[in-house]
Amino acid sequence: EAGVAQSPRYxxxxxRQSVAFWCNPISGHATLYWYQQILGQGPKxxxxxxxxxxxxxxxxxxxxxxxxxxxxxxxxxxIQPAKLEDSAVYLCASSSKMSGVSYxxxxxxxGTRLTVL
Amino acid sequence: xxxxxxxxxxxxxxxxxxxxVYCNSSSVFSSLQWYRQEPGEGPVLLVTVVTGxxxxxxxxxxxxxxxxxxxxxxxxxxxxxxxxxxxxCAVYRGSTLGRLYFGxxxxxxxxx
Numbered sequence: 001e002a003g004v005a006q007s008p009r010y011x012x013x014x015x016r017q018s019v020a021f022w023c024n025p026i027s028g029h030a031t032l033y034w035y036q037q038i039l040g041q042g043p044k045x046x047x048x049x050x051x052x053x054x055x056x057x058x059x060x061x062x063x064x065x066x067x068x069x070x071x072x073x074x075x076x077x078x079i080q081p082a083k084l085e086d087s088a089v090y091l092c093a094s095s096s097k098m099s100g101v102s103y104x105x106x107x108x109x110x111g112t113r114l115t116v117l
Numbered sequence: 118x119x120x121x122x123x124x125x126x127x128x129x130x131x132x133x134x135x136x137x138v139y140c141n142s143s144s145v146f147s148s149l150q151w152y153r154q155e156p157g158e159g160p161v162l163l164v165t166v167v168t169g170x171x172x173x174x175x176x177x178x179x180x181x182x183x184x185x186x187x188x189x190x191x192x193x194x195x196x197x198x199x200x201x202x203x204x205x206c207a208v209y210r211g212s213t214l215g216r217l218y219f220g221x222x223x224x225x226x227x228x229x
Contacts, residue, residue, distance in 0.1 A: 004159070033217075042121075042205050042219030043160065056216055091159050103148040103167070103209055106217065108159025 002026065004109035006092050012115045018080035021112045025073070025094030031055075032069055033106060034077050035091040043091055049075065082116045089113050120144065121206055121220035129226045133195050138223040140206035141188040147209075149189050151180055154203040154222070196227045 005024040013019050025032050030051050035043035046065065048056040052072040060067070064083070069075040079086055093106040122141045130136055140149070148167040152160035164173050166182035166189060173180045177200075179192040193200055205222040209215045 040221065042207070042221050044219070045216045048216065056211075093159065103150065103165055105162050105165075108161070110158050 004092055004094055004107055006090075006109035006112055008112055009110065010113050010115075012117065013082055014117050015084055016081040018078065019082055019114060020076050020078045021090050021092075021114075023075045023077070023092030023109060025075070025092070026096075026107055029094035029096050029107070030072070031095045031097070031104075032075050033093040033095075034067055034075070035093065035108075037089045037091055037111070039088070046077070079114075082114075084116050087114060087116045119220065120210070120218050121208065123204075123206060123220040123223050125223060126221065127224050127226075129228070130196055132197055132227055132229050134227075135192070135194050136196055136225070137190055137192045138204055138225070139188065139190050140220055142208075143187065145186050147186070149182060149186075150207045150217075151189070151191055152205040152207060152219075154205060155201075160203075160205055160219075193225075196225075198227045198229050201225060201227050 007022050011019055032049045034046045036046050037043040046060045047067045049069040052069050065079055067077045089111040091108050091111045093108045095104045095106045124139050148165055150165045151163045153163055154160040164180045169184045169186045171182045177194045181190050203222045203224050205219050207217050207219045209217055
């Protein structure tokens, strides 16, 4: 079974430029997540999709970040314009629904390391 | 303040040594997960603990959930260089599954 795919793996941009990240989840996984992981910290959820609908985007800086999941499969995360503090690893994860329990297993992609100069 | 406090932040040991890392909180959780993240990769789920006092073993790794379900520990016996990585604890909070909150992690380095 193929894992979660992300591209690009690395990106270097200057502040005020825009950037986009792409994620292809595990086939059949209805839930897709985008996380931001700043160096020295654990991942922080930015947005969660269930199929092509947004479930939780409360931590997404909506003045500069946007995300979409057209057709309920692939997803893109965009930053426009980027700031120095956006330098981080952006992780995509997916999961399938587990009934009867209060947890599930999220499968993470390798991430995109963004450096903003 | 962090929901989950992990300690130590860094741990550097020789191959063959034993170690324990901790995940603590003042909140009660219905379950707690441990992930390992290797350089350049995303986190991978190691275990989910759900019952207070529960102990789960995964080869040389032993996970324990506190009796009050507020804390957890991960013990590694006879560490190997392949155990090197960032160990993260995480919990779900909110309605239904809610969102997954991670601690800052313990960066473990095992030297040959």
